[in-house]
Amino acid sequence: MNLPLGNNAIVHRRALRLNKDGATKVARVIVPVFLAPNEDPTDMVASASFGPLVAVLQGLRSHDERLVEQLASRAPTHGKHKVHVRRDEDGRIVGAGGKGDGEDQEHDDDTDSAAEAALLHFSSPRDTATIAAFLRTRVYRPESLVWLEGYQALIRWRKENEITGLYAVPYDVEVGATKAFPLGRWVHQQRKALRAGALEERRKVLLDAPEAGLVWEPGEEAWENELAALRSYRRAMGHLAPRQDAVWGEGEAMVSVGQHMANLRRKGGLGKDPKRAAQRAQQLAAIDEDWNCPWPLNWQHHYTVLADLAQDEPGGVLPDIQPGVVFDADDIGLWRGRRLEGRRGGRGSGKRGAHRRP
Structure with a gap:
């Protein structure tokens, strides 16, 4: 068999002539796969390292399509070498591996005994879906x-x-x-x-296919894009309480996070479908549990800024901040001063403290 794409220096073939009495003999092709440093051997679908194996299988397929078409109908999930597909002398599939401790199985019926030769062995276990995807994408329709x-x-x-x-x-x-x-x-x-x-x-x-499970609906795609922007904003700013005119992102990926959050907090803002609304609420809570806090957003915004600044102070205690000190366009000195005055005057709210993270 001519394998123009194979590396003849590393692909070893042993073909036996047929017995004169008509008994079946087996030809074996050993194809080493040399992985790149740190390459995962299970990533065979997109790996260039499996090129020699692809060339051999494509050569076999061009010689006899039946030899390869259903090669991945079974694959081992554990154990040593195992039969993936067994065929009779006419090329018909008559059995498959997939049971036992990984060794070739013994069978009582004459049909299976006549087809003990395995068409494909791997030196380590391979997942059924992985082999099927490999053959579909690299051999059948490259x-x-x-x-x-x-x-x-x-x-x-x-x-x-x-x-x-x-x-x-x-x-x-x-x-x-x-x-x-x-x-x-x-x-x-x-x-x-x-x-x-x-x-x-x-x-x-x-x-x-189930293993990929891609969502095509444009509405879901837009929602995921908005969630990505909100995650990015939360990582950078420490909260999900942006002003209503706040935008976030770069170039075409700019998102009006302020208006978007305002819309989400409105009644019915998460959609009319209760199941979808509950799922989206969970996704937002995973980003920031206070995304829809019961207290004013302005309070949440200022508090988060000050809490972030306090992390860099000894003991987590902020020094005196005078009115007029502006951070991110907010007069945090004036806001903090009013909160302290309210606390001294007994006008502070305990409910907010109960809902806030420490």
Whole structure:
């Protein structure tokens, strides 16, 4: 068999001529995969390191399509070498591995005994869905490795965060141990491509699959973009009590966070669907539990600014701040002075202290 894309120095092949009596013999192809430093061997879908294996499988497929088409119908989740698919001498699938302790299984019936030879072995366990995705995207309908990098990042991110079912990836999500991949923006690009009619059907099928669970609804995408802006604002400012005219972001990603928060706090601001409204309230509370505090937002805004400044003072105690001292366009000296006067005069509210974080 000619493997023009394979590395003949490392791909070892042993082919046996048929026995004169017609008994079946097996030809084995051993394909080493050399991973890059710190590369995860389970990221085979988008890894260039698996190129030699892709070349071998594509060569086998061009020789006989039946040899590869259903190769990933079963895969081991633990143990040592295991049979993935077994076929009879005519190439028909007659059984598959997936049970037992990882060793090749023994079978009593003649059909299974005739098909003990495994078509594919891995030196370490591989997940069924991973192998299926690898064969679909690298062998059957080869995809661009650039696109596959995003697809693999999506699958890995969902797995690491134990996410199942449909889930909208936040716009600001980045993944990668050594190199940050902008997964949120990549997902956004897939939605744009779908709306423009430029997303190939096979890619949409991959993204619709349970392991990807991509959300296509524009409304959900807009909500996730707004949440990303609110997370960024909260990290920078320490609160979700912006003035109504406050904006946040850069360039086209600018969001009117002040007006947006005002709208969300209104009755019915989270939507008419009770289930969706409850979910969105939980998402906002995960960013800042005081996003919809019962006291005035102006109070929350000033308090958070002063609490942040107090963290840098000895013992967490602020020095005297005179009226006229402005921080982020707020006269924090005047505001603090009035609070202290109210406390001395017995006009302070205990309810606010009960709801505030320490």
